[in-house]
Amino acid sequence: MEYLPRKIEKELKKWLKRKEVILIKGPRQSGKTTLLLQFQKTYGGKYISLEIDEYAEALKKDPILFGKTFGKEGFIYLDEAQYVKDVGKYVKILYDHFRGKIKLVITGSGSFEVKENLGKYLVGRAVYFELLPLSFEEFLLWKALLTEEDLRSIYQEYSFQFWDFLEGKEVVFKSVIFPEKFKTLWEEFAIFGGYPAIVKEEDKEIKIKLLKNLLYTYLEKDVFFFLNVRQMEKFKNLVKALALNIGNILEISSFSREFKMDFRTVEEYLSLLKHTYVIELVPPFYKSMVTELKKNKKAYFMDLGLRNAFINNFSEFETRGDQGALLENFVFSELRKRGIEVKYWRTTGKAEVDFILHLRDKIIPVEAKISPKITRSLGSFLKAYTPKRGAIVSLNISKIEITTKNSTEIIFFPCFYF
Secondary structure, eight states: OOOOOOTHHHHHHHHTTSSSEEEEEEOTTSSHHHHHHHHHHHHOOEEEETTSHHHHHHHHHOHHHHHHHHOTTSEEEEEOGGGSTTHHHHHHHHHHHSTTTOEEEEEEEHHHHHHOOTHHHHTTTEEEEEOOSOOHHHHHHHHHHHHSOOOHHHHHHHHHHHHHHHTTOOOOOOOOOSHHHHHHHHHHHHHHOOOHHHHHOOOHHHHHHHHHHHHHHIIIIIIIIISOOOOHHHHHHHHHHHHHTTTSBOOHHHHHHHHTOOHHHHHHHHHHHHHTTSEEEEOBOOSOHHHHHHSOOEEEESOHHHHHHHTTOOOOGGGOSOHHHHHHHHHHHHHHHTTOOEEEEEOTTOOEEEEEEEETTEEEEEEEOSSOOOOHHHHHHHHHHOOSEEEEEESOOSSOEEEEETTEEEEEEEGGGO
16 A cells, blocks of 8 residues: 655654654554654665564674664664563664764654653754644545545635634634545544544554554553552553543542552552553643642543543444533544643633634633533633633534634534534
8 A cells, every 4th residue: 555644754854864763753653653664665674673673782892883784875774672671772872873874764663751761861862753644634634645635625624714814813614524524534533533544444444453552552552561660450440541531630549549559559550551552641731830730630632533442332423322422532632643741720610611722922711512602611621711712623513603702712613623
């Protein structure tokens, strides 16, 4: 099958002519190997998987000879770097000895960051990137390339206008077009997620099988073997509980009691899940940073397909009882992939707003709701902080509308353009 592009390529190309090591991190099977092979095809050089013992040992025994042997074309692409202990030390030797002569592009899975402190070796020598599962925009691009029905350009136009609106620009929105086609694609994305191999596959049963295999590989290779977690049942039960409680405030003491784990173990497992790109932890929004650090976080999944695999639920969207959770998690994951800082807001009286964004110097409330309406909680936030603009994102919006509440302009916006 032909190579399908990723948005990260545009940013990476800016750094290929510079001397710094390019380090690409991300979850297992997010497309890192495919990306390196494409770079090799385009720019030449040597692709090496450090999962192969022969190459790993050669790098450790004599990194300079390793560079002389494989760096003749100017590029070395080191894949699966997490398989070499203290790999940063050897990369530093390569970089310092061949600076300006060999360009190093390195990938590592999420567990890589947990066990290997690269920072102490590569200060000032490396730039870091993340390759995550596909965003919805990338998903639409791939669907266009696979089916020749291009909805991505429509998505881009509406999405650009949406972000322009939130940043305070004057925007005139057109009517919603192809809503049923977008809904169908969005529901597929909400059930099966954005891992490349799953997106490419058309058969639903094969999609499910691939996701279950991805889950098994993650648990066996990353969690059990590489990160040495031995309480696997408790670990899996914790993740299932998170999957069933998307967007709820984390009470670590409750998890500790329920799963008979000590407090520190629960914290450690949450940290592992975060660093292996399974979940992300969202802090609360407060004016005081000290207060913010003391308060409990919320957990969202980086990919909904993997989340659904943890609870073994791939039912059609219209039959599901977790529609609101899927929508809320979708909005979070899209924000995360855009690199936008996200927080949530909640008062002691339990008024709550899903997401608070920081866009430049602006505070923007965003609600993800199956039933699109301005809730009392959102009204409370508008009174307290008087933001200029906010958004309600939903699957059930047939037209884009802007209304005013407490001097704040609120846009009602379809999630499939988000």
